[in-house]
Amino acid sequence: MSHWIIVPVILPAILGGLMVMALRHDLVLQRVFALACGGTLWAVASALLWAATTGAPEVYHLGNWPAPFGIVLMLDRLSALMVWITATLALILQLYAIGTGWDRKGRHFHALWQFQLMGICGAFLTADAFNLFVFFEVLLIASYGLMIHGGGAERVRAGVQYIAFNLVGSALFLFALATIYSVTGTLNMADLAVKMQTLPEGSSALMRVAAVLLFLVFAIKGALVPLQFWLPGTYANAPGVVAALFAVMTKVGAYAVLRFGTLVFPQSLAATGSMVADLLLPAALVTLILGALGVLGATSLPRLVAFAAIASMGTLFTSMAAFTPASSAATLYYLLHSTFATALMFVVADMIGARRAQARLSEVSPPLAQAGLIAALYFAGAVALAGMPPLSGFLGKLLVLQAQRGAANLVWPVILITSLILILGFVRAGSMIFWKAHEGGAKAGDHAPEALAFVSAFLLLAVLVSLTVLAGPVTVWAEATAAYLHDPAAYIAANQLYEAP
Amino acid sequence: MEALIAASLGLLTTAGIYLMLRQRTFPLILGLTFLSYAVNVFIFAVGRLAVDLPPIVDKAAPGYTDPLPQALVLTAIVISFGMTAVIVIMALGAYLSAGNDRTDSADGTGMAGRANPGMNSEAHSGAHSGASSAASSAASSAAGDDRT
Numbered sequence: 001m002s003h004w005i006i007v008p009v010i011l012p013a014i015l016g017g018l019m020v021m022a023l024r025h026d027l028v029l030q031r032v033f034a035l036a037c038g039g040t041l042w043a044v045a046s047a048l049l050w051a052a053t054t055g056a057p058e059v060y061h062l063g064n065w066p067a068p069f070g071i072v073l074m075l076d077r078l079s080a081l082m083v084w085i086t087a088t089l090a091l092i093l094q095l096y097a098i099g100t101g102w103d104r105k106g107r108h109f110h111a112l113w114q115f116q117l118m119g120i121c122g123a124f125l126t127a128d129a130f131n132l133f134v135f136f137e138v139l140l141i142a143s144y145g146l147m148i149h150g151g152g153a154e155r156v157r158a159g160v161q162y163i164a165f166n167l168v169g170s171a172l173f174l175f176a177l178a179t180i181y182s183v184t185g186t187l188n189m190a191d192l193a194v195k196m197q198t199l200p201e202g203s204s205a206l207m208r209v210a211a212v213l214l215f216l217v218f219a220i221k222g223a224l225v226p227l228q229f230w231l232p233g234t235y236a237n238a239p240g241v242v243a244a245l246f247a248v249m250t251k252v253g254a255y256a257v258l259r260f261g262t263l264v265f266p267q268s269l270a271a272t273g274s275m276v277a278d279l280l281l282p283a284a285l286v287t288l289i290l291g292a293l294g295v296l297g298a299t300s301l302p303r304l305v306a307f308a309a310i311a312s313m314g315t316l317f318t319s320m321a322a323f324t325p326a327s328s329a330a331t332l333y334y335l336l337h338s339t340f341a342t343a344l345m346f347v348v349a350d351m352i353g354a355r356r357a358q359a360r361l362s363e364v365s366p367p368l369a370q371a372g373l374i375a376a377l378y379f380a381g382a383v384a385l386a387g388m389p390p391l392s393g394f395l396g397k398l399l400v401l402q403a404q405r406g407a408a409n410l411v412w413p414v415i416l417i418t419s420l421i422l423i424l425g426f427v428r429a430g431s432m433i434f435w436k437a438h439e440g441g442a443k444a445g446d447h448a449p450e451a452l453a454f455v456s457a458f459l460l461l462a463v464l465v466s467l468t469v470l471a472g473p474v475t476v477w478a479e480a481t482a483a484y485l486h487d488p489a490a491y492i493a494a495n496q497l498y499e500a501p
Numbered sequence: 502m503e504a505l506i507a508a509s510l511g512l513l514t515t516a517g518i519y520l521m522l523r524q525r526t527f528p529l530i531l532g533l534t535f536l537s538y539a540v541n542v543f544i545f546a547v548g549r550l551a552v553d554l555p556p557i558v559d560k561a562a563p564g565y566t567d568p569l570p571q572a573l574v575l576t577a578i579v580i581s582f583g584m585t586a587v588i589v590i591m592a593l594g595a596y597l598s599a600g601n602d603r604t605d606s607a608d609g610t611g612m613a614g615r616a617n618p619g620m621n622s623e624a625h626s627g628a629h630s631g632a633s634s635a636a637s638s639a640a641s642s643a644a645g646d647d648r649t
Contacts, residue, residue, distance in 0.1 A: 130573060137580045144587055153598040160526060160595050161604060163588045167533045168521065170584070174540040174577055181570065182547035 002051070005060040005075045007044045008083050008121035011037060016114030024108070031098050034110040038091040041117065045080070045087035052080035053477065057494040059127070066498035068191040074127035076491060077481040081332070082124040082255050085339050086248050090117050092459045096347055097241045099452025100354070105150040105239070112149070115142035116245065123252050127495065129180065129187040132256070133173050136221075140166050143249065146242045147234060158237035165230040169220040176213035183207050190495035192264045193488055196271065204271035211265050211272050215257060215279065222253025223313050224280075225287040232294065235306035240350020243302065247309065247342040251335060254316050258331065262485045267323055281321035285414050288314030292418035295425030300359050301349045304429055308345060308385050311422060312338040315387075318411055319400040328482035330399035333475060337392040337467055341384040344460040348377045351457070352433060355447045361432050366442035368433070370449060375434045377457050382426035384464050387419050392467040399475065506546050513539035526592035526602045530585065537581035544574045 015037045023029045051058070057076035061067070094113070096102075103109035119139025126132050148159040181187055183203045184195040199207060216227065223231040231250070235243045257280070265272045291311025298304035316338055319331040351374050358365040368374055380391065387393040397415060404411045467474060484490060513535050520532030548567030556568035596602040 130576070134576065134580070137584070141583065141587060144591070148591065148594075151594075151598075153595070156591060156595040156598055157604075160588065160591050163584070163591060164521070164529055164533065164604065167581075167584055167588065168536070170581070171533075171536045171540050174544060178540075178544045178547045178570070178573075181573075 002058060002060075002075075004044060004048060004051075005058065005073050005125065006062075008041060008048070008087070009073075009118055009125065011041055011044070012114040012118040012121070016111045016118065019111035019114065020108060024111075027104065030110040031103070034094055034113065035091075035098075037114065038087070038094050041121075042087040042091045045084040048075055049080040049084045051075070052077045057491055059494050059496060067495045068186050068188045068497055071126070071128045071131045072188065072495060073125045074189075074491070074494065075125065076494070077477075077484055078255070078259065078332075079124045081336075081481070082251070083121050085251070085336060086117065086120050086124070088463065089248050089339060089343055090245065092456050092463075093241050093244050093343065093347075095459070096244070096453050096456035099450045099454075099456060100241070100350070102150070102239050102241045108145065109149055112142050112145040113245075116146060118142075120248060120252060124255060127189045129177055129189055129192065133170070133177060136173065136252070137170060139249065139252070140170070143242075143246065146245070147238045149239050149242060155237045158233045162230050162234040165220065169217050172213055172220075173217040176210050176217060179206060179210035179213065183210065188495070188497075189259070189263060190488075190492040191497055193492055194497065196264060196269055199271050207271045208275060211276065212279070214260065215276060218253045218256040218260070219283065220253070222250050222257065222317065223287070223310050224253075224283050224317055225290055225314075226283075228287060228290070228310055231310055232303055232306040235309060235346070236300065236302040240302070240346055240353065243306070243350075244343040244346035247339050247346065250309065250313055251339055254313065254320065254331075254335060257317070258320055258328065258485070261320070261323055262328070263488045263491060266486075266488070277321050277323050280317055281409070281411075284314050284317035284321055285410055286314075287311070288318060288414055288418050290314075292421040292425070295422055296428070298361070298425070298429075300361060301352055301429060301433070302346070304361070304425065305342070305345045305349045308422065308425075309342045311418060312342055312385065314418075315397065315400060315415060318415065319403065322404060322407070323486075324403065325479070325482040325486050327400075327403040328485055329475065329478040330396070330403040332478040332481055333392075333399050333471075334396035336474070337384070337396040337464065340460055340463045340467070341381065341391075341393060344377070344457060344464065345381040345385055347453075347457050347460065348374065348381050351453065352378070355445055356433065357445065361429055364432075364436050364439060367437040367444040369445050369447035370454075371434060371437070371444065373454060375430075377454075377461065378430055378434070380461050380464075382423075382430060386422040386426055388423065390468065392464050392471065395468060395471050502550055502552075506542065506550065510539050510542055510546075513542070524604055526596065526604055529604055530588055530592060533588070534581075534585060537577075537585070541574050541578055541581070544570050544577055546570075 015033060019030055019033065023033065052075050057074060059067070060073040060075070062071045062073065097109065116139055119135050119142055122135035123132055123139060126135055144159060144163055147162060148156050177187060180192065183199070183206050184192055186192055186195060220227045235246060238246065261276050265276055267274050267277065288311055291307050291314050294307025294310060295304050298307055316331060316334055319327050319334055352368060353359065355368040356365050384391040384393040387397040397419065401412060401415060517532045517535030517539060520528045520535065523529060548570035551566040554564050554566040555562050556566050556571055592602065
């Protein structure tokens with residue numbers, strides 16, 4: 001049994017505590033430790049990804065209790081991928097936070113960042129539904145602190161809305177878990193998958209209620225219509241670098257839907273059947289349309305990117321809703337792309353926000369400092385997020401469309417038309433920011449170059465480019481992962497469930 | 502006993518949802534607290550209701566009650582307690598910096614730190630000078646009362 005599985009949870013937890021206790025007044029040491037931890041976490045996550053790819057799924061018994069009684073962590077291809085995405089994104093964004101000085105604008109930025117990573121990695125690794133709830137709360141409570149980092153009346157007010165929304169979500173999560181427990185008597189995910197198959201006839205109605213409650217919670221996390229109201233206000237008001245990290249937080253919702261939809265509530269299950277998919281698809285399509293319209297109508301750039309994030313979650317869930325191996329493979333590729341593309345756009349929006357005199361898009365403002373580089377980044381980010389060639393967004397949408405070929409439904413027209421609307425929205429905002437700026441003949445603004453921030457943004461772009469160049473191997477990997485996900489026997493066997501002698 | 506528990510759960514949830522739908526932070530927090538009470542009792546009840554049965558091994562016991570929901574409810578109580586503390590502090594911060602305790606945001610641009618056109622001018626200047634005087638916050642609370 002490899003102890004490395006728990007490192008992505010333990011390492012940030014220890015370092016976050018250390019930062020609060022010992023390093024609270026020394027920003028330079030905090031930065032050094034944060035980067036060292038980020039680098040280590042990335043190396044461990046890469047090694048775990050390699051181990052999960054080459055080997056069978058691996059279980060980690062906490063306290064060495066056998067599976068349904070003790071809490072277990074599971075390392076398989078999906079969770080290793082999600083942890084790797086988190087570690088990569090967090091390391092790149094730490095450079096941005098240091099480069100722009102976001103971590104100076106309030107206390108405990110790096111400590112909260114570590115706790116955020118602990119919660120996200122834990123949520124991806126755990127194989128126990130109640131433990132998933134606990135890690136959700138860990139990542140949420142860290143995100144509350146990060147979201148209001150820097151302060152300001154409007155940001156704090158948006159923070160209160162965000163907390164309230166998520167507290168309701170937590171209550172729903174507990175209702176769902178308690179209902180599941182009352183029917184099955186277990187909360188271990190592999191054990192649940194086994195017990196679901198032999199559910200007594202009379203319990204299936206209760207289980208359907210529990211499933212709907214559970215997916216409602218994941219829909220809140222994934223910003224699925226009609227539960228997306230928290231996202232635009234939160235992401236637009238959060239510090240840019242935090243909003244970029246939150247790009248992986250919506251993916252926690254997507255991950256949970258994919259995990260529970262294939263493992264615990266598969267299509268073949270008698271009690272729920274295709275209920276999950278039937279509910280998910282219309283909601284995802286409406287999410288996509290609403291996100292695209294929001295991009296067209298947004299009044300400020302952070303809001304525009306927030307709606308683009310909603311649209312990309314819509315595409316992700318649309319692809320996921322089919323729950324076939326092909327569609328799940330496309331979902332995984334699009335998930336990789338969408339995380340980094342959304343983060344890149346939030347970073348660019350933050351750069352523009354720091355340099356532009358007017359927050360509103362409709363008002364003309366003098367040219368930006370370093371306008372050339374920022375315009376190039378904006379262009380690349382918009383191309384990626386709208387799904388135009390040559391970047392990975394195009395390939396991702398192509399895979400999504402290909403996986404849904406032949407299905408007589410609205411997926412093709414909605415994805416294609418919303419892509420056009422997204423392009424229009426990005427073009428409108430880009431021309432207002434970069435081209436209209438020269439009309440007044442005003443001098444360019446003055447702003448420090450912040451080389452590290454540009455390094456970080458170009459690293460995000462480099463991930464997208466390598467995702468495009470390596471699309472072949474990544475797709476093959478995603479197909480193997482999807483095949484594994486749709487045959488949960490390997491996952492269940494790896495849990496080594498205790499059987500009464 | 503089942504009917505009593507079920508009825509009180511329903512009552513708590515109803516009160517919680519009603520209060521959460523108010524537009525001020527204080528009823529909102531009360532509503533969230535009621536909802537978390539309802540959840541806690543619900544978790545406790547899913548281990549099936551039993552009287553005078555121990556949750557841990559005891560040779561003289563006639564039977565056992567499920568110990569796991571009791572462990573789960575402890576975790577849930579601690580977490581909801583912590584979360585309530587966070588939202589109380591945040592609500593206080595929002596009240597002190599904006600001068601009113603409305604939960605809805607009137608600013609459509611979504612830009613942090615920008616002037617809020619929905620606020621009246623007194624609260625507005627109070628927020629900008631950094632010290633929201635009692636008079637301006639009282640005035641804005643009164644305005645908020647009129648609207649709700």
